[in-house]
Amino acid sequence: xxxxxxxxxxxxxxxxxxxxxxxxxxxxxxxxxxxxxxxxxxxxxxxxxxxxxxxxxxxxxxxxxxxxxxxxxxxxxxxxxxxxxxxxxxxxxxxxxxxxxxxxxxx
Numbered sequence: 747x748x749x750x751x752x753x754x755x756x757x758x759x760x761x762x763x764x765x766x767x768x769x770x771x772x773x774x775x776x777x778x779x780x781x782x783x784x785x786x787x788x789x790x791x792x793x794x795x796x797x798x799x800x801x802x803x804x805x806x807x808x809x810x811x812x813x814x815x816x817x818x819x820x821x822x823x824x825x826x827x828x829x830x831x832x833x834x835x836x837x838x839x840x841x842x843x844x845x846x847x848x849x850x851x852x853x
Contacts, residue, residue, distance in 0.1 A: 749771065749775075752771055753767050753768045753771050754767075756770060756771055778796060781796075782796060782797070782798055782823055785798065790828075791828070792828055792830045792831070793827070793828055793830075793831055794825055794826055794827040794828045794831055795825070795826050795828075796823060796824070796825050797823075797824055797826070798821040798822065798823055798824065799821065799822055799824045800819065800820075800821055801819060801820050801821070801822055802819055803816065803817060803818050803819045804817050805817070
């Protein structure tokens with residue numbers, strides 16, 4: 747699912763224009779990014795939590811030349827799914843809807 751698909755889904759479910767749904771989705775994403783940049787943790791009950799993790803500096807290798815490259819320390823975003831989300835994802839899949847019967851004339 748892409749961001750455009752998500753916007754379309756919100757628009758359909760909430761019965762609002764696509765533009766209004768786009769503003770809502772963008773606001774949510776912007777809030778998550780701002781919180782992570784400031785070092786806060788975001789917890790959405792029943793879904794999961796977002797946080798940052800600190801990576802230590804290390805020495806890597808350029809795969810093309812094999813030369814040593816210093817990789818600086820950095821923060822990376824990390825998502826930890828909730829138990830409820832894991833259970834839903836691992837439950838048996840929902841059966842797809844049955845195809846509609848064809849309207850072919852009999853005879």
